Amino acid sequence: MGFFRQVAGHRGEGLRAELRTKEAINASLAFALVILLLFSFAFDPTEETTREISGGLLWIVFAFAGALVLNRSFRARAANDCLDALIAAPISGAALFLGKAMANFLLVTGSRVGLFAGFRHLLQCAVDLAIRGTHAGAGAGHLGVTVIGTIFSALTVNIRLREVMLPMLTYPILVPALLGAMQLTTGAGGRQADRRRTRVAWLKMLIGFDVILHRVSLVLVETVPGGMMYCGQDGILRAPVGNRRKGRLPIRPQLPKLPHRSWDAG
Amino acid sequence: MREKDPLRSGICGDRDSGVEYQRHRGACRKRHSKGVTFRSSFSTSPCGRRHDLSLRGATRGAWASWYQELRFDAAAVAVTELGLAFTTGRPGHRSIWGREIGHLVTWDARLTSALVCWLLYAGYLMFAPGQLGTERSAPLLPAVFSIFAFIGLSIVVFRSSGAHTAPAPFLAGGSFPPDWTKHLLWNMVAMMLLVS
Amino acid sequence: MSAVAVDGVWKFYGDFPALRDVRLEAAAGSCLALIGRNGAGKTTLLRIIAGFSRPGRGHVRIFGKAPRETETRRQIGFIGHGISVYDELSALENLTLFGRLYGVADPRRSALEWLERTGLERVRNGLVREFSRGMRQRLAVARAFLHEPSVLLLDDHSRPWTTAPSRCCKRCSARLSRRVRPSSFRPTSCGKPWNWPRTSRC
Numbered sequence: 097m098g099f100f101r102q103v104a105g106h107r108g109e110g111l112r113a114e115l116r117t118k119e120a121i122n123a124s125l126a127f128a129l130v131i132l133l134l135f136s137f138a139f140d141p142t143e144e145t146t147r148e149i150s151g152g153l154l155w156i157v158f159a160f161a162g163a164l165v166l167n168r169s170f171r172a173r174a175a176n177d178c179l180d181a182l183i184a185a186p187i188s189g190a191a192l193f194l195g196k197a198m199a200n201f202l203l204v205t206g207s208r209v210g211l212f213a214g215f216r217h218l219l220q221c222a223v224d225l226a227i228r229g230t231h232a233g234a235g236a237g238h239l240g241v242t243v244i245g246t247i248f249s250a251l252t253v254n255i256r257l258r259e260v261m262l263p264m265l266t267y268p269i270l271v272p273a274l275l276g277a278m279q280l281t282t283g284a285g286g287r288q289a290d291r292r293r294t295r296v297a298w299l300k301m302l303i304g305f306d307v308i309l310h311r312v313s314l315v316l317v318e319t320v321p322g323g324m325m326y327c328g329q330d331g332i333l334r335a336p337v338g339n340r341r342k343g344r345l346p347i348r349p350q351l352p353k354l355p356h357r358s359w360d361a362g
Numbered sequence: 363m364r365e366k367d368p369l370r371s372g373i374c375g376d377r378d379s380g381v382e383y384q385r386h387r388g389a390c391r392k393r394h395s396k397g398v399t400f401r402s403s404f405s406t407s408p409c410g411r412r413h414d415l416s417l418r419g420a421t422r423g424a425w426a427s428w429y430q431e432l433r434f435d436a437a438a439v440a441v442t443e444l445g446l447a448f449t450t451g452r453p454g455h456r457s458i459w460g461r462e463i464g465h466l467v468t469w470d471a472r473l474t475s476a477l478v479c480w481l482l483y484a485g486y487l488m489f490a491p492g493q494l495g496t497e498r499s500a501p502l503l504p505a506v507f508s509i510f511a512f513i514g515l516s517i518v519v520f521r522s523s524g525a526h527t528a529p530a531p532f533l534a535g536g537s538f539p540p541d542w543t544k545h546l547l548w549n550m551v552a553m554m555l556l557v558s
Numbered sequence: 559m560s561a562v563a564v565d566g567v568w569k570f571y572g573d574f575p576a577l578r579d580v581r582l583e584a585a586a587g588s589c590l591a592l593i594g595r596n597g598a599g600k601t602t603l604l605r606i607i608a609g610f611s612r613p614g615r616g617h618v619r620i621f622g623k624a625p626r627e628t629e630t631r632r633q634i635g636f637i638g639h640g641i642s643v644y645d646e647l648s649a650l651e652n653l654t655l656f657g658r659l660y661g662v663a664d665p666r667r668s669a670l671e672w673l674e675r676t677g678l679e680r681v682r683n684g685l686v687r688e689f690s691r692g693m694r695q696r697l698a699v700a701r702a703f704l705h706e707p708s709v710l711l712l713d714d715h716s717r718p719w720t721t722a723p724s725r726c727c728k729r730c731s732a733r734l735s736r737r738v739r740p741s742s743f744r745p746t747s748c749g750k751p752w753n754w755p756r757t758s759r760c
Contacts, residue, residue: 113646177640269514
């Protein structure tokens, strides 16, 4: 099966499953609206300061709401041991990762539309969508959040406290992406030429961040699902097989044989 | 010390008040005495060296984990624990001098990257082999995380220097007196002996 | 060439050796039941053979190749502790998806065939989360047999299968053995291996 067909298959499966249950979308939208409501109480919408920090507020909402979607992306696969079935199947880990990331990106971007409207209504300051680069910046920001969130969702699928660990591990690495996205979304103040130069610089940084971490994720994803995953596809980095270690582990002492117990026979 | 041309260095503010001001990024900021700056840097800078080494140690551990050298995992965790301690000390020292400096923290490249580094160290230690979950999560997953952390932190360092900093960084201008160099080096040696 | 060859496999969980120098071979067409008490390492060994886990030492070969190679994965059918199907998809969608992943020629037709063999053709469009336990187990059987594997790994360690899925599994194995010679590997703690049909040469 071709690589891109595998990607399309995983993307379709992820979208179909989520659109049927709508668990993650409902949870993230509801959570985002609650945060916006709290912000509308905390900040005076008429203040100029609120307009200046509007980009930051918006991306805080996106980051927290997106974490709910990303948390589910591999956790739902871990239920019923579906991840074992995916690992056992003759597919590329990179295709699985890309498919999931694309599905997550579409879900997160879809919720963005509703949140822009909610932001305008509750905080009474609109994101200036007319500014060139706002859409590109928001899209690139979401892409970075989705790529890192998906790979870390796979990293944390089998550990305890995964709901806590996923945001804790993801947000520090997402700092540049969130910085850039906030700057591009706000973009207020200053001269026109300076603003455009700054926005172009931030957009370049954001795109570079996305490209670099996307490539690194594709290379490293083969080691991630279930903690240990080989790759067998051409061109993908291969993790070493255990027998190549040539006895580097220390020899453990022989443990005494446990006595046979009659109640263990059944 | 060289005399600075007030026009070129952008001296502003009330010169008769006895307080030095300096123009920085379009704003007129109070200029702080060198004594405070360098006194704080003698403890902050060795902490910073320690946490830089820890970051490199963690990524070295990541590389070693890839080739299944388990003993380097233990070394990476130990190095990261030390790095966490010293990264905690770095902004802490800055905060100790905050009263004299005038503010507790500035979001310049150094402190921003130190904060992000602290969070990454804490996440790595929680994620380290044997800390959470089953054996399957160790040791390659913390190694993968540390690779992402290294790349992400590098981007943070490069980019946060361009971000809006409030207040502006207070280290501006001046030069390092040569006779203070040996004090700094002795301090670094003491820190290294302390941790080894 | 043996179907499954395990040579000097050790597995450590921290300092604890779950497996110590395990060596075994299973010839093609054979059926091997692994019987042991709780905590003996049966599931661990099965997961190493299936390629989910790496041994600390030693190696595993399936038809002379490593378990994680693409061609080898295509030849393995695995039923673990879970049913390994998606709750939010229907039975037909699940089997079609796995058929595509395993490179089955006509995934939809194969999925319908195996649903009929496992007695799930009436509920092919129902979501898996609405299935009963027995129906889920049958679907797991269908998923494992869908791509006609050469090696079957069946782990029923702590899951008492109801009678109908057990019979279903044996029927499917018998049908499959008329076309290929599957080797099945079945750890169990019950002390009594299945009575496989004679055609599977157990």
